[in-house]
Amino acid sequence: MIKVVHYINQFYAGIGGEDKADIGPAKMDALPPISTALNAQFKGEAEVVATVYCGDSYFAENTDSALETILGYIKEENPDLVVTGPAFNAGRYGVAAGNVAAAVTEQLGIKSVSGMYIENPGADMYKSKTYIVSTKNSAAGMKDAMPAIGKLALKIAKGEEIGSAEEEGYIPRGVRVPLWEKERGAKRAVDMLVKKLNGEEFVTEFPMPEFDRVAPNPAVKDITKAKIALVTSGGIVPKGNPDHIESSSASHYGKYDIEGITDLTADTFQTAHGGYDPVYANADADRVLPVDILRQLEKEGKIGSLHRYYYSTVGNGTAVANAKKFAETYAKELVADGVDAVILTST
Numbered sequence: 001m002i003k004v005v006h007y008i009n010q011f012y013a014g015i016g017g018e019d020k021a022d023i024g025p026a027k028m029d030a031l032p033p034i035s036t037a038l039n040a041q042f043k044g045e046a047e048v049v050a051t052v053y054c055g056d057s058y059f060a061e062n063t064d065s066a067l068e069t070i071l072g073y074i075k076e077e078n079p080d081l082v083v084t085g086p087a088f089n090a091g092r093y094g095v096a097a098g099n100v101a102a103a104v105t106e107q108l109g110i111k112s113v114s115g116m117y118i119e120n121p122g123a124d125m126y127k128s129k130t131y132i133v134s135t136k137n138s139a140a141g142m143k144d145a146m147p148a149i150g151k152l153a154l155k156i157a158k159g160e161e162i163g164s165a166e167e168e169g170y171i172p173r174g175v176r177v178p179l180w181e182k183e184r185g186a187k188r189a190v191d192m193l194v195k196k197l198n199g200e201e202f203v204t205e206f207p208m209p210e211f212d213r214v215a216p217n218p219a220v221k222d223i224t225k226a227k228i229a230l231v232t233s234g235g236i237v238p239k240g241n242p243d244h245i246e247s248s249s250a251s252h253y254g255k256y257d258i259e260g261i262t263d264l265t266a267d268t269f270q271t272a273h274g275g276y277d278p279v280y281a282n283a284d285a286d287r288v289l290p291v292d293i294l295r296q297l298e299k300e301g302k303i304g305s306l307h308r309y310y311y312s313t314v315g316n317g318t319a320v321a322n323a324k325k326f327a328e329t330y331a332k333e334l335v336a337d338g339v340d341a342v343i344l345t346s347t
Contacts, residue, residue, distance in 0.1 A: 002046035002157045005074050006035045007084040007100045009093045013053035018277050021057035021092075025069040027076075028053065037142075038083060041150025046157060050077045056092035057277070059099075067103055075108060081157040086115030086145045087122060089137040089249065089317040091275065094122025102129035111156050113170075115149045119320055123171050131156060132171045137249060137317060172207075226340035229307035231330070233315030233323075234281065234288035234347045235273030236264070245314055247274025253313035253326045255333075258306070262295045275316030276347045288345055307339050315346060 010020045012034045028051045031039065035051045042048075052073045059066045074082060082104045084097035094116045101112035106129070115133040116123050123132055133152055135145040148169045155162060165172040181188065188205070195202040220226050237245060243254040261268075264285035271281040271288065286292040294306045311330045315323070334342060 002042070002081060002154070003077065003079040004038075004042070004046050004048045004081045004083055004153070004157070005077050005079040006031075006038055006048050006051045007070065007074075007082060007097065008032070008034060008051060008053050009087075009090075009096065010053055010055040013051070015053070015055075018274065021055045021277065022061075023055035024058050024062075025052065025054040025066050025073065027051070027073045037146050038150060041146055042154060045154055046081070048083075049079065050074075054096065056090070056096060059096040060092050063099070067099060070100055071103060071107060074104060074110070079110060081153055082110055082112045083149060083153055084112065084114040086133070086135050086142070086149060087117075087120060088115075088135055088139055088141065088145075089117040089120050091121050091317070094120035095125060096122070098122035098126030098130065098132065101132075102126050105130060113149060113153045113156055115145050116171075118171055127171045128173050128175065131162070131168075131173070133169055134171050137319065220341050223303055223341075224301055225304040227305050227307055227338055228294060228303050229334055229337075229339040229342045230289055230291070230294070230310040230345065231342050232289050232310070232312050232345045233318075234312070234345055235271040235314040235316075236269060236281070236285045236289040236310075236312050237272050239268055239270055241270065241272045245272045245312070247272055247314060248317040250314040250316075250318045251322065253311055253330070255309050255311050255330065257309055258291055259308040261291060263292050264289060273314045273316055273347065275314075281347075288347065290343075290345070294343075304340070307334070307337065309337075 010023050011017055012032060013028060014032050015023055031048060031051055035048045039048045052070055054066055054070060082101065084101045087094035087097045097114045097116065101114045104110045104112045113131045113133065115135050117135055117137040126132065131152060133145065133149045135141050152168055152170060162168060192202045235245065237243065237254055238256060243252065245252065245254055266283050269285035271278045271285065281288050289310065294303065297303045298306050313326055
């Protein structure tokens with residue numbers, strides 16, 4: 001029987017949500033539902049013998065010690081394979097899941113597999129160090145993710161030949177291996193060229209990476225005369241979240257008037273963000289959107305003025321395509337309003 005250890009975060013362990021994200025690593029006495037669901041995918045060929053969890057914030061803030069403890073729990077079980085996640089598009093969870101999977105393989109010599117959305121930062125960081133099954137961007141994709149993870153995990157544990165990313169459903173790892181094709185390269189290349197010239201669909205055998213290259217703007221000539229605007233992905237919104245910005249995977253942003261406001265109080269502003277503990281931001285939203293400090297600098301003449309509008313959305317799980325679309329829209333408005341510089345705050 002193949003022995004499997006499952007690593008998850010505090011939410012899937014049933015401990016709690018963001019309010020419990022600071023909880024340290026532990027090994028569970030009984031399998032939680034997600035580990036039971038993973039077990040079912042193995043159909044008797046493997047068994048989840050233990051589940052280890054850790055709070056997302058705790059892992060991010062105490063990575064070295066958390067990883068050491070987690071690896072200790074895993075080593076005690078002497079598994080043949082470790083599965084982490086799926087983390088979908090939860091950034092901190094994805095980074096932790098990828099880190100654990102990579103460390104298990106590199107430090108303990110144990111095979112590993114994870115699962116997450118392709119835009120999860122953990123995917124880009126660890127795809128070359130472990131197999132990461134491509135999932136949808138939220139837990140709504142769980143029913144597709146678990147069978148895919150279970151299938152690939154079994155193949156890896158058995159030492160079977162792993163096919164291409166397209167065949168097996170994992171995120172391309174940037175690793176090239178020799179293989180035999182039915183037709184020689186010259187013919188395949190000409191066939192692709194003909195399809196391209198005819199406007200037909202084709203799949204390249206050597207996809208090139210795409211990089212954003214953003215040229216930095218010149219420095220502000222005189223900051224004491226500059227109009228400064230605030231933009232945030234920290235989800236700071238007027239009390240009640242009037243535009244109903246989603247706590248994760250935001251589909252829109254808000255534009256809010258702060259003319260005459262010198263302080264963001266707990267009675268007037270809050271955060272809509274679901275990816276960090278909201279307590280301190282709700283108590284004083286200036287911690288994420290520093291209106292109070294900028295008003296002070298404005299009064300002291302250290303900046304020209306603070307723009308009367310700020311723009312806010314939630315970065316938690318938000319697709320890169322959406323984020324670019326937001327920026328393209330309000331960047332034009334900022335330029336039209338004569339804004340000289342923007343301070344972009346996050347969490």
